[in-house]
Amino acid sequence: MTFIKTSESKGHSGSKIDRRSWKMPVAFAIVSLISGVLFIGFAEDAPTGFDLSTGTDLFRLPIIQLPALATGVIVTILMALIAVGSAFMISQDRKVPTWVPAFGALFALTGFLTWAAADETLRVPELLAGSLVLAVPLIFGALGGVISERAGVVNIAIEAQLLAGAFVAAVVGTITASPFAGLFAAAVAGMLVSFLLSVFSIRYLVNQIIVGVVINVLVSGLTGFLYSQWLVESPERLNNPEGFSAVSIPILSGIPIIGPVFFKQTVIVYLLYIIVAAVAFALYRTRWGLRLRAVGEHPKAADTVGINVKLTRFWNVALAGAIAGLGGAFITLSQTGQFGKDVTAGAGFIALAAVIFGRWDPIKATLAALLFGFASNLQNALSVVGSPVPSEFMLMLPYVVTIIAVAGLVGKSRPPAASGTPYIKG
Structure with a gap:
């Protein structure tokens, strides 16, 4: 029997296999080329203002003015330097620090905003606040995805959990005239949807991907039918929930x-x-988190030390569904004010991408969801200032960012070892 070491594996030519990833330098090289064409070739020789304050702030910050053309030149040079520098580090088998692509993305975003809003002023707090609003359902869904997949169950049904939560929150919130009742009912609805996923994937060992897709279709069809049969006929009685009002925290809000x-x-x-904060702390610092990660990484070892793998997976998938259901409640109780057919608009799938982008970590998945929310809100912000960027491009931007994330251009991602694998005792 011949044993081949991975680090010394050779191809047909006898040379060592190169396992270094060149995605980052290639990506930044492409970005530098695009920025050179757009930010320099099509830039207006006019300044762009960035207003950092609102009328209710404790003190006002000055408006920052950036010349569009000069900023485009600087950003293009920086993108090229990052591409060359990261390529050099990779060629030397050195890891590129995380802050390099982070700052590169920040510079590229600054260049894009300066170019797109030339001769206008962007209100930064409004841009960021709108991004957070769009990101909230994604964050709830991503947290549910992290918990579920850490337990070893691939949660393709995030979209269904969001949609069920949104529908039930609207109906219960309207009937009871209480947004808190709608919020609680949404969590229960998300949990009930997750029970379907748990029963078929954990109890009957059905393929988790197929079950998730079927549940998404089922919930979409069911809520759409009930919406057309009940909610359209009696909107004031069933689809007019009292929403949550914004609450300002003294001092901090200023x-x-x-x-x-x-x-x-x-x-x-x-x-x-x-x-x-609770999920991020509990996942790595508590017995619950240790057991959750154990059944997702090595369920047989967890079973050996007395952990009930199937029961642990079942209840954590239920918890994941409840959290995702809260995201659906936010859509109808804070964002839109009522339920509409397929009101989630694919947010569950973007949340799933945030889980992968965030490498199955609650904090990183939250940051990824914020990024997708920001990309979604750019259309609104730039349309206000009359940007020349086509609206069709801005509409597809969130999905382009999602594809880039899932394609792995941000680095390698390793899911929990037993994610998607049914556990059979014995």
């Missing part, structure tokens, strides 16, 4: 930039802050 964005929000957003 801090420039971050105050209006994070501390002038509804109860659901403040609840989201708590859930993100």
